[in-house]
Amino acid sequence: MTAPAVARHAAVRKNRFTIGQAVRLAVLIVGLVLVLYPLAWVIGSSFKSDAEIASNISVLPTEFTASHYTAGWNSFDVSFTRFFINSTVIALLTVAANAISCLVAAYAFARLRFPMRGFWFAIMIGTLLLPGDVLIIPQYIVFNTLGWIDTPLLPLIVPKALATEAFFVFLMVQFMRGIPRDLDEAATIDGCSPYGVFWHVILPLSRPALVTTAIFSFIWTWNDFFTQLVYLNELEDYTVPIALRLFIDSTGQSSLGAMFAMSVLSLLPVFLFFVAFQRMLVEGINTSGLKG
Amino acid sequence: MALTTASAPVVPEQPGRRSPAAHKRRGSGGGRGRQGVAGYVFLSPWLLGLMGITAIPMLLSLYLSFTDYSVFSTWEDVQWIGLENYQEMFTGDPQFYRAVTVTLVYALVMVPLKLAAALAVALLLNRAWRGVGLFRGLFYLPSLLGGSVALALVWSALFAGDGAVNEFLAFFGITGQAWVNDPDYALGTLIILGIWQFGAPMVIFLAGLKQVPVELYEAASVDGASPWRQFWHVTMPMLSPVIFFNLVLETIRGFQGFTSAFVISNGTGGPVDSTLLYTLYLYKRGFAEFEMGYASALAWVFLLAIGVLTVVLFSTGRFWVHYADGEDR
Numbered sequence: 001m002t003a004p005a006v007a008r009h010a011a012v013r014k015n016r017f018t019i020g021q022a023v024r025l026a027v028l029i030v031g032l033v034l035v036l037y038p039l040a041w042v043i044g045s046s047f048k049s050d051a052e053i054a055s056n057i058s059v060l061p062t063e064f065t066a067s068h069y070t071a072g073w074n075s076f077d078v079s080f081t082r083f084f085i086n087s088t089v090i091a092l093l094t095v096a097a098n099a100i101s102c103l104v105a106a107y108a109f110a111r112l113r114f115p116m117r118g119f120w121f122a123i124m125i126g127t128l129l130l131p132g133d134v135l136i137i138p139q140y141i142v143f144n145t146l147g148w149i150d151t152p153l154l155p156l157i158v159p160k161a162l163a164t165e166a167f168f169v170f171l172m173v174q175f176m177r178g179i180p181r182d183l184d185e186a187a188t189i190d191g192c193s194p195y196g197v198f199w200h201v202i203l204p205l206s207r208p209a210l211v212t213t214a215i216f217s218f219i220w221t222w223n224d225f226f227t228q229l230v231y232l233n234e235l236e237d238y239t240v241p242i243a244l245r246l247f248i249d250s251t252g253q254s255s256l257g258a259m260f261a262m263s264v265l266s267l268l269p270v271f272l273f274f275v276a277f278q279r280m281l282v283e284g285i286n287t288s289g290l291k292g
Numbered sequence: 293m294a295l296t297t298a299s300a301p302v303v304p305e306q307p308g309r310r311s312p313a314a315h316k317r318r319g320s321g322g323g324r325g326r327q328g329v330a331g332y333v334f335l336s337p338w339l340l341g342l343m344g345i346t347a348i349p350m351l352l353s354l355y356l357s358f359t360d361y362s363v364f365s366t367w368e369d370v371q372w373i374g375l376e377n378y379q380e381m382f383t384g385d386p387q388f389y390r391a392v393t394v395t396l397v398y399a400l401v402m403v404p405l406k407l408a409a410a411l412a413v414a415l416l417l418n419r420a421w422r423g424v425g426l427f428r429g430l431f432y433l434p435s436l437l438g439g440s441v442a443l444a445l446v447w448s449a450l451f452a453g454d455g456a457v458n459e460f461l462a463f464f465g466i467t468g469q470a471w472v473n474d475p476d477y478a479l480g481t482l483i484i485l486g487i488w489q490f491g492a493p494m495v496i497f498l499a500g501l502k503q504v505p506v507e508l509y510e511a512a513s514v515d516g517a518s519p520w521r522q523f524w525h526v527t528m529p530m531l532s533p534v535i536f537f538n539l540v541l542e543t544i545r546g547f548q549g550f551t552s553a554f555v556i557s558n559g560t561g562g563p564v565d566s567t568l569l570y571t572l573y574l575y576k577r578g579f580a581e582f583e584m585g586y587a588s589a590l591a592w593v594f595l596l597a598i599g600v601l602t603v604v605l606f607s608t609g610r611f612w613v614h615y616a617d618g619e620d621r
Binding site: 024027028031032035036038039041042045056057101104105107108109112113114115117120123124127129130131132133134135136137138139140141142144158159161162163164169193194195198219220222223224225226229230241242244245247248256259260262263264266267270271274278279 | 326327333340341348349352363416427429430431433434437439442443445447450459460488547550554555558571574575578579587588591598
């Protein structure tokens with residue numbers, strides 16, 4: 001739709017506060033309360049006393065205590081300091097490995113002409129639909145055969161360094177198609193090789209796509225459970241999600257407060273990312289159909 | 293910009309390249325030659341990943357699905373057992389059928405409700421007013437945090453016998469269940485958790501709604517169409533490609549649910565296998581019971597099922613997905 005049409009449309013609606021709009025707003029607010037309640041409840045509950053936690057549906061604690069945070073932090077033989085460091089290291093390495101390898105592959109697909117390009121591109125799109133769960137067992141066997149299982153960073157990071165997240169390759173291909181080809185041509189005429197074009201034209205101009213990729217690969221890695229569950233077997237290698245899971249093994253009620261406190265902390269990095277990049281995230285999804 | 297600092301040396305013309313004319317005909321791209329080599333240089337990490345992380349493991353798992361491989365066996369011990377794993381799956385494994393049923397119920401109930409919620413909220417948010425961005429962001433938040441263990445833990449606490457949900461129901465005089473511990477209701481709590489994360493398809497719907505030309509609504513109102521008729525005759529057809537996109541995406545994702553079921557059932561798929569999603573069953577057989585051969589067979593059946601499902605979705609799409617340019621994409 002054309003820009004003036006949007007403006008006209010918005011202007012017509014703006015100066016009329018009708019009953020319909022009031023109803024709409026009311027429905028939205030009720031919906032938002034429902035949607036946000038579980039999040040608010042877990043945050044509130046993490047500050048409640050043990051007796052109050054499970055059954056109290058109110059968000060605010062009647063008696064405020066932060067003791068669950070200190071107790072939760074040291075619930076296991078290895079403290080959460082270690083788990084947070086592990087998660088951070090894995091997430092940051094994944095972000096870097098993923099962004100670089102996907103950008104390089106996307107440049108080849110989007111800009112370079114080479115034999116069998118169409119064939120490889122079709123394969124890449126095909127792997128987009130391939131469920132990761134199907135591959136986890138044979139990948140485990142391959143990594144096990146290579147002797148990588150005792151160094152869990154390798155099976156977690158190496159696949160990311162080899163652009164196996166086809167989704168991001170596709171995202172970046174789509175983005176690069178929007179960069180004017182004239183720039184490549186000008187650079188080529190100025191004597192740039194394909195490597196020069198990549199370095200001097202595509203890399204600097206791809207910053208928005210790189211940032212989107214970085215944000216999402218950080219969040220997905222931070223929240224990842226399946227692969228980390230498979231490859232992390234020593235307590236000191238555990239990441240935050242795998243450690244959180246220990247709370248359901250240990251006995252229920254008494255550790256509920258600690259579990260909530262650590263759950264809140266585990267959501268915090270993603271939440272902060274969300275606050276910082278909210279606009280970009282929602283727009284990134286708009287254009288690419290990323291999942292949450 | 294960086295362009296001005298470009299100082300790459302001019303690469304001398306290489307012998308044996310195609311003539312400049314042929315080069316020109318193919319646009320700036322050129323043919324094989326310099327770009328051909330560079331193409332494969334840039335593609336090499338991806339190719340290595342395709343081979344090592346995707347293709348070889350896939351072939352390996354296809355092979356293993358015909359063997360009795362367990363993690364403990366050395367390669368010499370691996371016995372070729374033909375179709376035994378597949379036979380066992382279809383004739384001697386009630387848990388397999390259980391997992392298939394649970395997964396189908398989960399996906400078939402959750403996906404339509406999730407998309408309906410996403411579309412409803414998107415329609416409500418599809419107007420420009422102050423603060424709409426905040427609403428969009430907040431509705432999206434659960435999707436963002438969605439796959440995390442923390443939320444699954446919160447969910448099991450909310451739906452526990454003495455949890456907040458029952459406390460809320462008691463307010464209306466309703467006596468609740470121990471939802472997550474009751475085989476009749478445990479899957480329901482997972483479905484609600486899935487629906488709750490409707491933010492991702494919602495944002496995609498919002499993008500789709502922006503593409504619907506306002507003129508169509510104007511024309512429809514001039515013709516006297518009620519808002520309800522406008523919704524069915526303008527919005528829905530124009531939005532059908534986006535609905536289709538979300539449907540395919542969410543269905544495939546629905547079939548891959550793992551974390552929430554794993555956490556809520558503590559890795560068992562219980563109570564009484566009521567939350568035994570297919571991927572959870574696959575994990576159990578492969579990594580808890582170490583039957584990698586059998587698990588590989590499970591994985592291949594899963595892969596084929598997703599393939600068939602995608603084909604079915606795409607073929608039904610012909611009948612109801614309307615593309616504005618009249619092209620069948």
